[in-house]
Amino acid sequence: MxxxxxxxxxxxxxxxxxxxxxxxxxxxxxxxxxxxxxxxxxxxxxxxxxxxxxxxxxxxxxxxxxxxxxxxxxxxxxxxxxxxxxxxxxxxxxxxxxxxxxxxxxxxxxxxxxxxxxxxxxxxxxxxxxxxxxxxxxxxxxxxxxxxxxxxxxxxxxxxxxxxxxxxxxxxxxxxxxxxxxxxxxxxxxxxxxxxxxxxxxxxxxxLCHLSVDLLNAQHALEKYAQQYPAFQDSRECKLVKKLCEHLEEQDIEGFTETVKDYDSISRLDQWYTTILLRIKKANDESADLR
Incomplete structure (x- = not known):
């Protein structure tokens, strides 16, 4: 050397x-x-x-x-x-x-x-x-x-x-x-x-990025994506986001968490998805507390 x-x-x-x-x-x-x-x-x-x-x-x-x-x-x-x-x-x-x-x-x-x-x-x-x-x-x-x-x-x-x-x-x-x-x-x-x-x-x-910003925007986006790609509507991914939107509308944070856990047990979510979903949960948890 x-x-x-x-x-x-x-x-x-x-x-x-x-x-x-x-x-x-x-x-x-x-x-x-x-x-x-x-x-x-x-x-x-x-x-x-x-x-x-x-x-x-x-x-x-x-x-x-x-x-x-x-x-x-x-x-x-x-x-x-x-x-x-x-x-x-x-x-x-x-x-x-x-x-x-x-x-x-x-x-x-x-x-x-x-x-x-x-x-x-x-x-x-x-x-x-x-x-x-x-x-x-x-x-x-x-x-x-x-x-x-x-x-x-x-x-x-x-x-x-x-x-x-x-x-x-x-x-x-x-x-x-x-x-x-x-x-x-x-x-x-x-x-x-x-x-x-x-x-x-x-x-x-x-x-999920839409959901990080605005619930209504996310719902509209899902409709638009389903029109562009009809197969998306029947996918587990689309159903997950729809379910998450429903929980957020009802301010059901526990339901949100359980739905994510159920999805993750079948299809593992990587670090990126986990980070985004935790942010969404935290933001809505805090806004629920303010109400």
Whole structure:
């Protein structure tokens, strides 16, 4: 480990020397070769640092190689090196990794490679989504990824990103945004015989977001969804929301809780559903107390 790190540090020094020796005469006599040699030293150093698990130093070495590739106009190689640097920084410095990927994205968009750019925006979003404090950044990155995917007619990938946006928007209590996305993706799913069955889940999520805001809106939404997708009306999801609406109208919080428990015993509700349903219950529990 220590031996690899020493070799890596020496390679960094060698790279610097090669760049410094590229003076006036170097520029005339094979200066380009010196840059190529420096790039090779930085890349080798990056790999040595990786072997010794010094992720920050590895990232820095790959960044130096990327910067040099950019300077000599090797855009594709520069982007590849920025991605390698990001993969190292990802383990210790999320913002550092994101910054490297943004540089790669700038190169890819300039080259017209929007699918690659979209995938890297998606990677940044995935790095940010694990921390509640950085969810707004995750949302922004997923939206940008979806935008590029749509432009390349990758509608399935675009929808996946937008569903993530809806999930986190609801988590952050931006229910209107979540509803708009869930309804939009549900409607587009109905146009495909392969994806039609997915519409049920999206309408269910949208209905719960409506219920988080207003009971009457949720009831109207259920009617609208049943018209758009008649099979939804007979689904357990639709029946659950209708039953919950009835309990809320009657201010029957115990009935609300029991209905959720019964549903959950057959179809397990994940963390997102549980959070939203608890919020609805709590909000109506408090309003019942006020009365």
């Amino acid at each position: 220590a031996d690899n790190e020493q070799k890596a540090l020496q390679l960094m020094v060698d790279a610097e020397k090669k760049l410094q020796s590229k003076g006036f005469l170097g520029g005339i006599f094979g200066g380009g070769n010196k840059v190529d040699e420096a790039i090779e030293c930085y890349q080798r150093a990056g790999n040595m640092f990786k072997m010794s698990k010094n992720w920050n130093k590895a990232g820095q070495a790959f960044c130096e190689a990327a910067n040099l590739h950019s300077r000599v106009g090797s855009r594709h190689d520069a982007a590849t090196m920025y991605v390698d640097a990001a993969n190292c920084f990802k383990k210790t410095d999320v913002d550092g990794a994101a910054n490297c990927l943004i540089k790669a994205i700038e190169i890819y968009t300039d080259m017209g490679r929007f699918t690659m750019a979209a995938k890297h925006h998606q990677t940044i979003a995935e790095m940010y989504e694990s921390d509640e404090n950085t969810l707004p950044k995750a949302i922004q990155q997923y939206e940008q990824a979806a935008d590029y995917f749509k432009g390349e007619e990758s509608n399935s990938s675009a929808n996946k990103c937008m569903l993530k946006v809806a999930q986190y928007a609801a988590q952050m209590e931006d229910y209107d945004k979540a509803i708009q996305i869930y309804e939009q993706v549900a409607t587009s799913s109905l146009e495909s015989s392969l994806l039609k069955h997915c519409a049920k889940e999206y309408f269910f999520r949208a209905a």
